[in-house]
Amino acid sequence: MSEYWKSQPRKFCEYCKCWLADNxxxxxxxxxxxxxxxxxxxxxxxxxxxxxxxYEENKRLEHDFKRMERNAALAYEKDLERLHNERVSKLRDEETTLRQEIDEEDAEIARQEARVEEITEQLAESKSEWFEAKTEEGYSYFWNVKTKKTVWVAPEEGYVSLEEQESILIEENAGGESGDAPETEPKEEIAEQDLFHF
Structure with missing residues (x-):
């Protein structure tokens, strides 16, 4: 029987970084x-x-993350507050503009109503309570500014013709502020409503 060399098993020590026999x-x-x-x-x-x-590094990172989250939350709250303030400011500006427009419209309506009332009073103080008007078809009728009564036949006590009404309105417009001829539609509306009440 022949002899042969056999190596011994070895073990590495991780602490000492060296090899030793594994026995x-x-x-x-x-x-x-x-x-x-x-x-x-x-x-x-x-x-x-x-x-x-x-451990200290993790604590530091945790602290940094908390600080970043807190800063982000504060920035978010500030953005929300800024957007809210901008929205409120915009709504207030729109409200102010709308109120101004409404006030201007109300003032214009009041001026127009006062003008119509003034012209109506002036017409009522004229030589007759009866005024001539025309239907949409062009037929003449007569209406009373006090009683609101309408008739087809010219009143015996006389009436203010369309030409006379035009001249009164022209004179009023010449002395007025707006320069716009007042509309006579209220007369026609009254006349059409009470057209057959006589």
Whole structure:
């Protein structure tokens, strides 16, 4: 029988960074050695330091994230407040504009009503209470500014003709402020409503 060389199994120590025979006496002798023990203690201290450093780093990152979230929340609240204030300001401006337009329209309506009332009073103070008017078909009828009564036949006591009414309105427009001829539609509306009440 021939003899041949067989290598012994070996084991690597992670603490000491060296190789040793992979058998129980060699391993025990190495692990009970001062060098190995010092290397184990140094490794444990290194792990502890690394753990402490990682813990402090995580705490710092957590603190930074909380600060960033708080700043983002404050910025979001400020943006919401700014948008709300802009919206409120815009709505107030629109409200002010609408109120001004409404006030101007109300004032114009009041002026027109006063003008119509003034002209109506002036016409009522004229020589007759009866005024001539025409239907949409062009037929003449006569209406009383006081009683609102309408008739087809010219009243015996006389009436204000369309030509006379035009001249009164022209005179009024010449002395008025607006220069617009007042409309005679209210007369026709009254006449059409009470056309057959005589």
């Amino acid at each position: 129980k006496p060699s391993i025990q002798a190495h692990e009970f050695g001062t060098r190995h023990k010092n290397n184990v203690i140094a490794k444990i201290q290194e792990v502890q330091k690394k753990g402490q450093k990682d």
